[in-house]
Amino acid sequence: MVVGAKKKDATPILWSNEASSSFLRSKEALSKATLLAFPREGATLRLVTDASTVAAGAVLEQETNSLWQPLGFFSKKFTSGQKKYAPYDLELTAIFLAIKHFHYELEGREFSVYCDHKPLQYAFVQAPEHAPLVRQRQLSYISQYTTSIKYIPGSENVVADALSRMPTSDPTSQHLPIDVQFSSHIDALSLPAAFSLQRLSEEQQNDEQLHLIISDPDFPLPLQKGTFPVNDQLFPIYFNVSNDSIRPYVPTSLRQEIFNLFHQLAHPGPSATQKIISRKYVWPKMSKDIASFVKHCLPCQQAKIARHTKMVPAAFPIPDERFQHVHLDLVTLVPSEGFSHALTMIDRYARWPEAVPIADMQAATVARAFIDTSWGSIKLELRAITPNLTGYSNAGIVTLSQR
Ligand SMILES: [Zn+2]
Numbered sequence: 293m294v295v296g297a298k299k300k301d302a303t304p305i306l307w308s309n310e311a312s313s314s315f316l317r318s319k320e321a322l323s324k325a326t327l328l329a330f331p332r333e334g335a336t337l338r339l340v341t342d343a344s345t346v347a348a349g350a351v352l353e354q355e356t357n358s359l360w361q362p363l364g365f366f367s368k369k370f371t372s373g374q375k376k377y378a379p380y381d382l383e384l385t386a387i388f389l390a391i392k393h394f395h396y397e398l399e400g401r402e403f404s405v406y407c408d409h410k411p412l413q414y415a416f417v418q419a420p421e422h423a424p425l426v427r428q429r430q431l432s433y434i435s436q437y438t439t440s441i442k443y444i445p446g447s448e449n450v451v452a453d454a455l456s457r458m459p460t461s462d463p464t465s466q467h468l469p470i471d472v473q474f475s476s477h478i479d480a481l482s483l484p485a486a487f488s489l490q491r492l493s494e495e496q497q498n499d500e501q502l503h504l505i506i507s508d509p510d511f512p513l514p515l516q517k518g519t520f521p522v523n524d525q526l527f528p529i530y531f532n533v534s535n536d537s538i539r540p541y542v543p544t545s546l547r548q549e550i551f552n553l554f555h556q557l558a559h560p561g562p563s564a565t566q567k568i569i570s571r572k573y574v575w576p577k578m579s580k581d582i583a584s585f586v587k588h589c590l591p592c593q594q595a596k597i598a599r600h601t602k603m604v605p606a607a608f609p610i611p612d613e614r615f616q617h618v619h620l621d622l623v624t625l626v627p628s629e630g631f632s633h634a635l636t637m638i639d640r641y642a643r644w645p646e647a648v649p650i651a652d653m654q655a656a657t658v659a660r661a662f663i664d665t666s667w668g669s670i671k672l673e674l675r676a677i678t679p680n681l682t683g684y685s686n687a688g689i690v691t692l693s694q695r
Contacts, residue, residue: 329361330520337403343386350390366393383409388430391437398437406444413443489520493527499543513576515541532574539574551585562586611641635661
């Protein structure tokens with residue numbers, strides 16, 4: 293650490309103000325080295341990969357003011373089968389795995405892959421017919437995203453190199469000088485292309501709920517403020533940091549839009565939609581909002597049955613004498629001898645059933661048939677409670693029956 297120091301040097305280090313401030317600066321630089329950046333619209337992307345004998349490592353970077361900022365890290369242990377590969381195939385596997393991991397951010401974007409294995413530059417120039425099948429398959433997958441593989445000297449490939457040596461518990465990597473433990477589940481923060489940081493920042497500033505959250509220190513959703521570059525301008529953005537992920541706060545005006553972006557691809561249900569969105573964005577009571585958005589999504593309503601209509605059994609007062617309460621119903625029959633329906637009648641108290649054939653379903657016919665039964669002479673207070681009869685005028689039947 294000290295310039296010009298020799299091994300077992302006993303020279304005391306002079307701790308000046310200058311040394312103290314440069315120590316603090318180094319500390320800050322170290323802490324910022326792995327801080328993920330927000331993706332900038334239209335920025336040049338590159339994927340730097342590396343493979344050790346035990347694992348693949350990669351970093352996805354974007355160019356901002358001629359500096360490369362990390363957007364996401366990736367590392368994965370090789371399987372026992374992959375560990376037997378030749379260096380060429382190990383490096384190619386690292387590229388393959390890294391593209392697979394970052395595919396959501398690389399799709400439709402122009403980028404180059406950088407690795408420190410020179411022969412890979414010619415991977416897409418060589419005739420593929422003689423290559424092993426695994427290599428052919430990997431090349432075919434990679435070519436869906438890019439065919440530009442470039443060489444980067446190992447000394448400039450520090451991050452991916454460190455990531456490819458991650459499993460420090462592995463005995464073969466014990467001797468390696470780099471002993472960095474990256475959180476393997478750091479996920480790159482990604483914004484869909486339809487949505488710009490500038491707009492998010494502007495809408496956040498106009499959001500009333502956000503102002504309330506900031507002014508209330510006890511609010512359950514803690515937010516931090518950061519500034520992010522968009523077209524060489526800096527924009528303030530509020531976000532929430534939890535479980536290694538940075539999730540921007542979504543202002544009220546953009547919530548429906550964010551929902552549409554993620555929901556309209558496959559129309560998943562409320563909890564699945566909520567899972568997808570909450571991985572990348574955050575706002576208070578988002579699951580409730582998302583459930584309501586799903587409920588009001590027109591294609592979902594047309595294609596899915598969200599609610600089954602259930603008939604709640606009505607509670608009828610129990611009658612305490614005969615013919616107080618008679619159930620009527622109509623049954624459609626195969627026409628026979630001029631009759632096409634049957635009128636069924638059941639006295640609720642005695643449970644006495646009657647059924648008579650009738651020629652049609654007209655109210656008058658029904659009333660006539662009812663009165664013509666032995667019950668017709670009894671004064672009835674009639675309540676038609678059968679679904680088929682709801683269209684009839686009860687008053688008409690009652691008048692007829694009382695004649
Ligand atoms: Zn839907």
